Amino acid sequence: MPRLFTALEVPEDVAQALATYRGGLSGARWIDVENYHVTLRFLGDIEEEVAQEAAYLLGQVRRAPFEVTIEGLDAFGGDRPRALIARIAPSPAIVELQAEHERLMRRAGLPSEKRKFAPHVTLARLRDASPRAVADYLGLRGGPPGLTFRADQFVIYSSRDSVGGGPYVMEAAYPLR
Known part of the structure; x- marks a missing residue:
């Protein structure tokens, strides 16, 4: 039973720029740079027939390529921070693409x-990182201003059952056109 999700790939140059933020935070387990992505829809551990139906339905998506802008660094989890992320500006194009994935997966x-x-792009999973340490890290780092890339396809990734962070395998790619 594959564990699947749809995502936008992060180009190598952008991933390398994000990688410069690695380090300096106790309790962070840094994601490998080659595994950076923007999740659109988590499908989960699904039966092969459902995976095939999902792949077929995603092949019906017709959307134009669009720009993706990274706004800055942030954390998920509030008083119990669990992930350090690069926040993506929620443009109409990415929000509409994700909503279409949601509708199609419900149909599947x-x-x-x-x-x-x-x-967002997850940069690190946090384990026992204090809210204060995370706030200090974010305050010192600021974030990657003006980092932008063009999304010209989305993909289906599979992952092994793990604590997250890859490795991910591209199962299918769908051009935006």
């Missing part, structure tokens, strides 16, 4: 995604 028989879509 998957349950609705419970979490609100917050486009």
